Amino acid sequence: MTALELSGLILVGAFLAGLLGSLTGLGGGMVIVPLLTIAFGVDLHYAIGASLISVIATSSGAAAAYVKEGYTNIRLGMLLEIATTTGALGGAFIAGLISTNAIAYVFAAMLVFSAYLSARPRLEHLSVERSDVWARPLRLTSTYPTSAGLEDYGVTRVPLGFGLMFIAGILSGLLGIGSGALKVLAMDNAMRLPFKVSTTTSNFMIGVTAAASAGVYLRRGYIDPALSFPVMLGVLAGALLGARLLSRIHTRRLRQIFAFVILALAAEMVYKASSGRI
């Protein structure tokens, strides 16, 4: 294929990945890597490099809007970024040490796990009273805007959340994804934050986490400019459109369909890796 044809097709595919990723809350990165490796025969290293770039673009673009709305807990995000960036550096180093087959298997496992998380209903459980001993000295408790005005919320199990964030960072650096599903899990279930706060704070952290592994990727040559530019522009445009549509359409059915797409991609990745073609 010529560069023009390939760039055009990748741009369209990345746009759809960004759109679906933002509508379902899973992020474009989860789909971009299987799309590039399975549909376009791209080497896994180039695929995770291009995906990581698109992750930084969508996270920063969305965070710019979210931060101003007052949901993002910047202090909590900064504290947890110590865990995610350390993990991401480690993950990026590991990516250079293990075979592409091994990375593909981990990726498939992460796809299945994310499909499970996205299909599961999220339960809102707030805790104003039972804050962790770390929450007060680190000033992690905060307020967020609701229809009834600003409301207080507490933060529980900070060390557990910190540990989960370290794992999320490793997976981000190893697979070139944002690990948004795992970050939200840590904030919803371990730290018990309101939905809007965990979603926006997770997104806020994704760009910084990805930047930590991007330096390693860049030097190793994982970031190919000609491949990365249609991926980044496509995912960014798709994610921006998705964010606009989000308030107007029902995403429940879409998320269920998307969960099946992800399971199919996981199966295809395992099949390709086991036959040594990834």
Added chain:
Amino acid sequence: MQRWTDEQVEQAVGNVLRTGVIVAAAVTVIGGAAYLARHGHDIVTYGVFRGPVDGLTSVGGIVRHALTGQTSAIIQLGLLVLIATPVARVALSLIGFIRQADRTYMAITAVVLAILAFSLAGGRL
């Protein structure tokens, strides 16, 4: 020195993120269009990993090659601006915490910034 409120820091952080993404996308579009104008009819494949390409893997190399008009380096420069955007966000948060005289978060933010600098400097700090 005037103190910043949390809201002012949030507004400034939002502006940095938006500007960074717009500038990165613009540089990447220019580089990408120039690349396709020059190499659009070349046959390309990404099926085999070629390892690091000289001039596209370090900050200095990318800037030097972009200035000579090498189209792939111009794209890479845009991607570099994108990678720098969250780093600038952390740096701005550090300034915010300094202005608020929040020692705990000055230290936390400095650690995050150091990890990012370590990654981008190639582990040579």
